[in-house]
Amino acid sequence: MNDHTPDRYVTFLGIDCDAKADRMMEMLSARLASTDSPWVRYFEQKLAEKARMATDNLHFVGSQINSLYSFFEEAEDEEGLDLLWHLEHNCC
Incomplete structure (x- = not known):
């Protein structure tokens, strides 16, 4: 790339995807604790599956991208949507 922006197809260096996925999971946890949305039960099940399969946070976010968008949209959480x-x- 000409603008020196890291190209994710070449390397993840400089993008810090794992830390950002960790932050997304922290935001998800905080939101789940403060709402009675039907999404709570859904994500409880998915997080239990994540634990059983021992997948990392980035894998979880990628697998749940549409559900996460819906949840953060419902919560009107612009910071969460931007990070997602x-x-x-x-x-x-």
Whole structure:
């Protein structure tokens, strides 16, 4: 790339996808704890599956991208949506 922006198809260096996925999981956990949305039960099940399969946070975010968008849209969480967009377009 000409603008020196890291190219995710060449390397993840400089993008810090794992830390951003960890942050997304922290945001998800905080939101789940503060809502009675039907999404809570859904994500409880998916997080239990994640634990059983021992997958990392980036894998979880990539696998649940549409559900996460719906949840953060419902919560009107712009910070969560922005981070999710960044993860989708740069890391997944």
